[in-house]
Amino acid sequence: QKEVEQNSGPLSVPEGAIASLNCTYSDRVSQSFFWYRQYSGKSPELIMSIYSNGDKEDGRFTAQLNKASQYVSLLIRDSQPSDSATYLCAVTPSGTYKYIFGTGTRLKVLA
Amino acid sequence: DGGITQSPKYLFRKEGQNVTLSCEQNLNHDAMYWYRQDPGQGLRLIYYSQIVNDFQKGDIAEGYSVSREKKESFPLTVTSAQKNPTAFYLCASTSTGGFQPQHFGDGTRLSIL
Secondary structure, eight states: OOSEEEOOOOEEEETTSOEEEEEEESOTTOOEEEEEEEOTTSOOEEEEEEOSSEEEEETTEEEEEETTTTEEEEEESSOOGGGOEEEEEEEEOTTOSOOEEOOOEEEEEEO | OOOEEEEOSEEEEOTTOOEEEEEEEOSOOSEEEEEEEOTTOOEEEEEEEEETTEEEEOTTOTTEEEOOSBTTBOOEEEOTTOSOOOEEEEEEEESSTTTSOOEEOOOEEEEEO
């Protein structure tokens, strides 16, 4: 089992819709969770950090964390064509300074 | 402006050659990391360092070497022992390893001639 798993996609949504991206992780006591957006040929940029169970909202983005079920999700409301990118989930397992990345979900927002 | 600078942006390696990728940060971050990304793949950890003069191997350290002589700098050498070096290399830093989010440089794209 991979430490951090994401559906590779592509996930296609129409402009204005809600895009839902999911990530599961294997280390039950992971402590920090991050979502990054990566445009083709570019480096990842941080979208959201989340550390405790529940929802965290920032503009059109909402991160949801459920430690009991070991998943973290990212919702993008009012999706725009400029949101088309690969979204990477990263997790820091307990007792380590490492960041474990999923392989990313490619999102396509159709105009 | 604070940030992470990676150079060069593109690099070509000949057979049997060692090449060094530069990573400099002025964010006053303690922890620095090197990742490799292959097409359609996530980021795989090569080496990381929490403090000056100390670093640890990541998941794919074979064929690579690093140094951390200054807080601001964490160069990566791709040695001739790395037989498949073609990839996108990303340097990242964070103030507190394992808790705070990482900030990334713009990356170096390495290819074999």
